[in-house]
Amino acid sequence: MPKTSIVWFRQDLRLADNPALSAALAEGGSIVPLFILDDDGAGLWRLGGASRWWLHHSLSVLNQGLNELGAPLIFRRGPAAHVLDQVIKETAATSVYWNRCYEPFAVSRDKAIKSELSTRGLDVQSFNGALLNEPWNIQNKSGKPFRVFTPFWRAVTNSLEIRNPLPKPSRLKPYDKPLLSDDLNGWHLLPTKPDWAGGLRETWQPGEERARHRLFQFIDHKIGHYAQGRDIPSGAYTSYLSPHLHWGEISPQQIWASLDTADVHASDSAKFKSELGWREFSHHLLFHEPTIPEGNLRREFDAFPWVPDEALLRAWQRGKTGYPIVDAGMRELWHTGWMHNRVRMITASFLVKHLLQPWQDGARWFWDTLVDADLANNSASWQWVAGCGADAAPYFRIFNPVLQGEKFDPDGTYVRQWIPELETVPKKWVHKPWTSPEAPKDYPRPIVDLAEGRQRALAAYATLKAANVK
DNA sequence: TTTTGAGTTGTTCGA
DNA sequence: GTCGAACAACTCAAA
Numbered sequence: 001m002p003k004t005s006i007v008w009f010r011q012d013l014r015l016a017d018n019p020a021l022s023a024a025l026a027e028g029g030s031i032v033p034l035f036i037l038d039d040d041g042a043g044l045w046r047l048g049g050a051s052r053w054w055l056h057h058s059l060s061v062l063n064q065g066l067n068e069l070g071a072p073l074i075f076r077r078g079p080a081a082h083v084l085d086q087v088i089k090e091t092a093a094t095s096v097y098w099n100r101c102y103e104p105f106a107v108s109r110d111k112a113i114k115s116e117l118s119t120r121g122l123d124v125q126s127f128n129g130a131l132l133n134e135p136w137n138i139q140n141k142s143g144k145p146f147r148v149f150t151p152f153w154r155a156v157t158n159s160l161e162i163r164n165p166l167p168k169p170s171r172l173k174p175y176d177k178p179l180l181s182d183d184l185n186g187w188h189l190l191p192t193k194p195d196w197a198g199g200l201r202e203t204w205q206p207g208e209e210r211a212r213h214r215l216f217q218f219i220d221h222k223i224g225h226y227a228q229g230r231d232i233p234s235g236a237y238t239s240y241l242s243p244h245l246h247w248g249e250i251s252p253q254q255i256w257a258s259l260d261t262a263d264v265h266a267s268d269s270a271k272f273k274s275e276l277g278w279r280e281f282s283h284h285l286l287f288h289e290p291t292i293p294e295g296n297l298r299r300e301f302d303a304f305p306w307v308p309d310e311a312l313l314r315a316w317q318r319g320k321t322g323y324p325i326v327d328a329g330m331r332e333l334w335h336t337g338w339m340h341n342r343v344r345m346i347t348a349s350f351l352v353k354h355l356l357q358p359w360q361d362g363a364r365w366f367w368d369t370l371v372d373a374d375l376a377n378n379s380a381s382w383q384w385v386a387g388c389g390a391d392a393a394p395y396f397r398i399f400n401p402v403l404q405g406e407k408f409d410p411d412g413t414y415v416r417q418w419i420p421e422l423e424t425v426p427k428k429w430v431h432k433p434w435t436s437p438e439a440p441k442d443y444p445r446p447i448v449d450l451a452e453g454r455q456r457a458l459a460a461y462a463t464l465k466a467a468n469v470k
Numbered sequence: 471t472t473t474t475g476a477g478t479t480g481t482t483c484g485a
Numbered sequence: 486g487t488c489g490a491a492c493a494a495c496t497c498a499a500a
Contacts, residue, residue: 140497148496150477231479278478298495345479384478396492397480404480454481458492465493 003029004091004175008036008084008098009073010106012129012248013058014208015065016168019127020097030175032091033066035059036084037077037187042105045293045375048368050337053197054206056189058247061207063184071172075182081113088122091175096122099129099248102283103375104290132160132252132280135287145288147390152284153277165254199335204243204371211244215255219262226268233325233340233414239272242372243338245279252276282380285390292389293379294360301388303467305460306358315447316351317365319418322446324431325405326350328418335418337371342408348385349399354453356460359386387461395461398454405431419443 005024012018024031039046047055063073076083084096096117101110110126117124128134133156139145146152191197204210218239222229229237244250255276259269286292296302315321319330329343339347344366351362363382367373383389409415412430416422421443422430429436434445 142497146497148477151497154498274478342479349480391477391496393479394493396482399479400481461493 002176003027003095004032004093005029005095005097006032006034006084006087006091006093008034008080008096009062010035010098010101010248011246012099012251013062014211014249014251015062015069016208017129017165017251017254018099019129019163019166020099020125021169022166023125023127024095024097025169025172027095029094029173030091031071031172032087032093032175032179033071033073033172034084034087035062035073035075036080037075037182038080038083038109039077041079041109042103045103045105045367048370048373049191049196050200050369050371051373052189053191053200053337054204054243054247054371056184056187057206058249059184061209065208066172069169069172071174072181074179075184075187076180077182077187080109081116084113084117087179088117090179094123096124098126100126100134101130102135102287104286104293107287107290129251130248131283132156132162132256132276133284135284138284145284146281149278149281149391152281153274156277156280157273162253162256165251165257200337200371203336203338206243206247206249208249211241211250212254214240214244215250215258219258219264223259223262223264223268223272227271230271231342231408233329233343233409234417235340238340240338242374242377246372246374246377252279279377281390282374282376285380286376292383293363293375296386296388297383297390298388298392300464300467301386303464304388305356305463307356308358308361309355312355312447313351313357313361313365315444316347316355316357316362320444321350321448322434322444323350323401323405324412324415324419324422324433325401325409328415331418333366333369337369339370342404343414344381345385346399346401346404348382349393349397350401352382352386353398353457354448354450356456359383359388396458398457400450400454402431402450 005027007021007024012020015021066073076087114124114126138155140151146155222237225237241250256273259273289297316330319327319334321327325343326347329339329347333339348362351357352359359382363378366378380389384392387393387395405415412427415430421440422433425433425436425440433439433443
């Protein structure tokens with residue numbers, strides 16, 4: 001009886017350095033590559049609009065690559081346990097392999113599936129395909145998960161053994177009978193009415209090959225300026241790898257290995273590696289504190305006096321706050337599905353501190369609009385900005401959007417790129433256009449006074465302090 | 471065991 | 486214009 005292995009693809013949409021795929025290949029039998037759209041299982045955190053767009057294209061590229069290797073991707077939809085069960089029956093598969101995910105719902109779902117299928121005698125194995133370090137592998141000297149980045153990253157890098165990236169298979173033995181597969185287009189992952197994805201198409205090409213291309217572009221032309229250049233909002237020195245990393249079109253091991261063999265300054269390479277470290281840290285936090293997508297990691301923030309306001313939230317979402325660096329970022333996000341890291345911090349700080357909106361509202365908006373929406377990174381970062389997270393920004397760190405704009409976008413290039421209303425405003429006023437003698441009429445006036453907003457935020461944080469003294 | 475110092479990304483104020 | 490201090494509380498690890 002010939003062996004058949006199912007390789008369940010999830011957030012590892014690549015052929016090279018794919019441990020589950022390589023393990024199945026080593027079995028020597030037929031391979032059934034499977035993707036399951038299990039959209040209801042994620043609950044609140046079902047795929048956002050931009051993520052769905054990315055997923056469609058990434059799957060299409062992956063399927064093309066698998067076809068070239070001889071084994072097309074099988075598309076199915078429904079609860080993962082049920083679908084797997086069906087495919088096992090149809091193919092008489094004896095093994096199921098996948099690379100691990102770390103979202104709480106995925107962890108519990110996968111655990112249940114693994115235990116159920118193992119009981120039935122199948123060979124079920126999961127692999128590390130997404131992280132440099134598994135979250136359960138590291139703890140501080142009191143035996144607890146780290147809560148501070150620097151000691152965490154020091155401990156990880158000291159103990160790290162990074163696997164050499166695995167090769168892309170040259171051929172896969174397909175299952176010998178045809179299998180039912182959904183039509184990817186029938187999943188309607190792409191927006192139609194209206195088709196808002198034009199800006200995404202201009203900006204991104206999902207898929208493994210493009211991810212590697214981005215990596216080498218970054219290493220050849222950008223990383224030499226990374227330490228300072230990473231703060232420039234136009235993105236000239238950023239890697240643009242985040243969505244590729246989220247969907248596993250490239251692995252951190254592949255990035256690490258490329259950095260180590262490239263001719264780059266150790267300081268630049270270390271700086272970029274530490275950004276991978278923050279990604280690791282976020283996953284570490286989410287794994288050990290699975291409630292962080294919804295609840296404050298520091299529980300004393302449960303008493304924080306947010307003032308939810310639909311109109312303010314909406315102005316922020318649409319890039320109409322009257323503060324150019326904030327609005328440019330929010331419009332860049334809306335148009336391209338991505339926002340520069342520094343601008344993410346500025347816009348998030350503005351929403352949470354100047355506007356006193358709950359960080360969860362911001363996190364949900366980012367979740368829906370980012371092509372790199374990632375539950376670990378998104379949750380941990382919003383909590384970091386709000387001050388309720390691990391190793392959080394101090395309460396008094398309130399970004400002033402005018403100063404931040406003048407510091408990191410001194411010529412106004414970035415804000416003019418996204419806010420046509422500011423095209424003719426001279427550099428002197430471009431980050432505070434309301435002070436200009438010829439303030440543009442079609443650009444909104446500030447929705448909050450910066451000094452007042454700052455004082456209100458400080459007062460709100462002071463109530464927490466007072467409440468916790470008791 | 472206890473103490474001490476350091477810790478991604480800032481702003482304002484007063485000298 | 487520049488500079489240092491002040492703006493908490495907590496985690497972690499080294500001393």
